[in-house]
Amino acid sequence: MTPGPSAPLGRALRARGLRLTPQRERVLAVVRRLGHATPDDVLAALRAEGGTPAVDTSTVYRALALLEELGLVARTPLDRRADSFHPVEHGGHLHLVCDGCGAVAEAPARAAGDLAADVLRRTGFAADVTHLALRGRCAACRTTTPEPPERP
């Protein structure tokens, strides 16, 4: 048999007595394909690719919230307006959000682990830095516009 890419989704759902629907599969597939996406991004992608069944806004929100609970996607505020969701397989990633051009890059989380360890040791707070987002300026924007983040 061919388990397919949604096998873990089916498993997680069944374990809770929930159901594997095509909508949920499609939402997860899109998040995986896009790497990171807001609910609106997901909706747009689904509409763009057509396909069946069409997925309603509310279903996207509910699906994303569920996928988060199941631990299959993580939520991070990359965009100032809306939260972004991204697949969890990509574990231990840092999201670098450029305030200059808006680009979102990823970087290995090594150093973040040290940060979390340090915080834990000193405060007892167990921080989840596996999908941390850092804001700043990317290399390109720094060379073209050395000034600090400010918009005209």
Place this chain on the structure above:
Amino acid sequence: MTPGPSAPLGRALRARGLRLTPQRERVLAVVRRLGHATPDDVLAALRAEGGTPAVDTSTVYRALALLEELGLVARTPLDRRADSFHPVEHGGHLHLVCDGCGAVAEAPARAAGDLAADVLRRTGFAADVTHLALRGRCAACRTTTPEPPERP
């Protein structure tokens, strides 16, 4: 003369040909007093303390955006719903947001500096970690509910 706590505000505004209004002073004062606050928190605090002049919702939003541009307050998504603003004097702080109880603690940013340095060295991305927010579970919540962040 007595410069007062708003001296830097007045200076920053004048430097740009903008005006020092009592509303802007009140908004800044509240953010300083609360430590960190959403626009709604600010509004509520202003209403609670009465005072004159009353400040309108839109004015609070505009004032916060301006104060951010002036570099007097920083914006960080502490709450999932709305952005929080906090005074910048408190430079180099880490915000520890507990997913269990919602409490927001602060911690020195030392280790964050290392993280930023590491990211910069390896990717050329200049991250601003002076007001970084980390999500996780505080010491108290970890002892009472050892499970990973999940809500029933």
Place this chain on the structure above:
DNA sequence: TTGAATGCAAAAAATTTGCATATTG
């Protein structure tokens, strides 16, 4: 069959905007 999930439409939140009026410098 039957409880869970979806779609649809309406409601809530949160934030932004236009414009007449009030204020600051």
Place this chain on the structure above:
DNA sequence: CAATATGCAAATTTTTTGCATTCAA
């Protein structure tokens, strides 16, 4: 006095919710 800022109301944008119907198991 002139340009900026405010208040107010309306419009946007983003997310949530109620409920009848459909569907997965």
